[in-house]
Amino acid sequence: MRTYCGELNKEHIDQTVEIFGWTNRRRDHGGVIFLDVRDKRGIVQVVINPDNKNFTLAETIRNEFVLKISGKVIARDDNLINQKLATGEIEIVADTIEILNASKPVPFQIDAVDTSEEVRLKYRFLDLRTNVMQQRMRLRSKVTHFMRDFMEKHDFLDIETPFLTKATPEGARDYLVPSRTYPGEFFALPQSPQLFKQLLMMSGFERYYQIVKCFRDEDLRADRQPEFTQLDVETSFMNEDEIMALMEAMTRGLFKSVIDVDLGDKFPTITYANALDKYGVDRPDMRIPLEIIGIDELLENIEFKVFAEPAKNPNSRVAAMKITGGSNISRKQIDNYTKFVSIYGAKGLAYIKMNEEGPASPILKFLGTEVTQNIINKVDAKTGDIIFFGADKIKIVNEALGNLREKIAKDLDLYTCKWAPIWVVDFPMFDANDDGSLSAIHHPFTAPSVDAKTLESTATTALSRAYDLVINGSEVGGGSIRIHQVAMQQTVLKLLGISDEEAQDKFGFLLNALEYGCPPHGGMAFGLDRLVMIMTGSDSIRDVIAFPKTQTAACLLTNAPASVPNKVLRELGVKISLPEKD
The missing domain is CATH 2.40.50.140 (Nucleic acid-binding proteins)
Structure with a gap:
């Protein structure tokens, strides 16, 4: 035996x-x-x-x-x-x-720490033999087991939804599947089961969950994949506070059960507006004790236009961020940080060093003694600190300083605790594009916090009934109360520039279902890959997926994607026209 x-x-x-x-x-x-x-x-x-x-x-x-x-x-x-x-x-x-x-000589020693990711992904069946990958896959299995057990105990029903469905309004990000039986027409792989789980609420199931694969054809980052897994949850007759409380209980239990981490009794909450104002991003890492402080009122009347013009512009801002004990940051490192914020559109990175002999900076001559002291007082800077500045359009300043905040915290190990969950609430309904059109912050089925008539007149300022769960600066889950009345759904689609004809073409089945006694409902989806990445302390979700794609959405193991014979293309009614190479 x-x-x-x-x-x-x-x-x-x-x-x-x-x-x-x-x-x-x-x-x-x-x-x-x-x-x-x-x-x-x-x-x-x-x-x-x-x-x-x-x-x-x-x-x-x-x-x-x-x-x-x-x-x-x-x-x-x-x-x-x-x-x-x-x-x-x-x-x-x-x-x-x-x-x-027997085995051929292996291309790398199992458990070797210096193997390149390219080699690991090419020989993923060997990489998965390593102790670290074995442990990550086991932890992932424990996570899904806990989730299923929790959902079942709370009367949620596991129901599968289709993979072959219809393209969404964001169709450019869909993976399309040609239909052989309907030449020239296509299925789309789902970016989420959103509409189907809402239809299940209309069908009277009341509580649904599914651990499901989703697909999105977009540029990749360390925490994204073209195919990803999420815990999808939907429930009827519960408001956002009740759903958040239930999902918080699951998250708290998950961390305690799987990795013996106590996340505390109740997660704090922050509004979207406050998150951007103080931390620059809508997924604030609350382990970091750094805050972004607006100083527009101190700079409106100075002659230095680099600061004065953004300070007076309602669509721009000037903000400062104090790093306690940061005056020993070298000029070379400041140059590196300047290059880093340029990724987010910042044209530069001004600073003031609080040295023993007094403040020092190339910008002091433009600010003057009084304004400089007012800034120092506003951010409560002391000797040994450094103050970084951002001045530009609001989005650029927020993204530049928000991401710089995270980078500096990592470089200087400024974390005050190991785990910091927080709910982000009161998201805007819409984001205004440069051409004046509107885009949904979450998706077009999120309920606003106002009635349809008010929404039409306050579209650019109306808030939604959406909520995100953020842990250590990563959004691990997001959800909302959904629209359950056809008039409100039609209003939202209209504000998004979707005509009645297009709405019927893309969402006619949903609009029709809403007229047959749809209950109030809402839900949430957790990014399983990202959650496991955080729980294992991994740097990339590729490290917690058995067979992931590269950052260019390729599979080195199977050499996918790959071409198919012309005979197959003809049967599908597909003709390929590639752009000419330079």
Whole structure:
């Protein structure tokens, strides 16, 4: 009967055991062969003495051979105990050895820390054998198990929704699937099950959940993938406070159960407007003790136009951020930070260093002594601090200083705690585009906090009934109360510039369903990949997905995407016209 390698200990001494696994390492010591054999539970050392009948066979064993070994468990000498292994107090003296399968020389040593991501993804089946990936996948499984258990205990029903559906208003980001039976027409892979889960509420199920794959064809970042997994939740007859309380309870229980982290009794709440004003982003990392402070009123009347003009412009702002003890930041590092904020459109990064002999900065001559002192007083700067400034359009200043805040905190290790969840609420309904049109901040099915008539006259300032859960500066979940009345849904689509004809074409089934007794409802979706990334302390969601895509949305393991034969394209009614190469 099989015994797992990692479960062997002193209680097994003098027992004969049978193990299966891979050769993690092989060593020859004076005619004695030592094998570190690895399975899903851990590693154990196997000793093969020269008088073993399988010794010649053992000499052929190399790393990653698949083995079946039986032998007697013995205690290691005290001076040979390996404290780094859970099984380090014992070893197996092999009796019989069977090579179940050989392995070619591997392109990298399993558990090597310096293997490039490109090689790891190309040979993902080997990378997944590493201890760190094994642990991450196990933790991910525990997360989904807890979520399912929580949902079932709270009377939620697991219902699958279609993968082949209709393109959304954001169709440019859809993955399209050509239909063979309807030539020239396409299905779209869902960016979320949003409309189907709302239809389930209209169908009377009241509480739905699903751990589901979603697809989005967009530029990638470390925390995004073209296909991603989310916990999707929808419920009827609950308001936002009730939904947030339930999802908070699940999150709190999840962290405690899976990684033994106590997130506190109640998560704090911040409005969208306050988050942007103080922290520059709508996903504030509350572990960081740095705040962005508006100083427009101090600079409106100075002659220095770089600051004065944004200070007087209602669509711009001048803001400062004090870093306690930051005066020792070098000029080279300031130059690096200046280059960093340029990513977000900032034209520069002004600063004042609070040195022993007084404030120092190239901009002091433009500010004057009084204004400089007023700024120092406003941000409460002391000797040894540094103040950084942003002056531009509101969005540019917020993004530049908000992301600089996070970078400086990481560089200087300014975190005041390990975990900091927070709810962000009171999002605007719409975002105004440069051409005057409106875009939905979340999606077109989010309910506003006002009635339809008021919404029409206050579209640019109206708030939505949406909420995001942020942990350590990452949005791990977002949701809202949905529109459940057809007149309100038509109003929102109209404000988004969607004509009645287009609305019927894209959402006719939803608009029709809303007229048949739709209950008030709302929900939330958690990004499972991002949540597991945070819980494991990984730098990328690619590190917590078994078979991820690269940042260019390619699979190095299978060489996807790939071309298909012309015969297949003809059957689908698809003709490819590639842009000419330079």
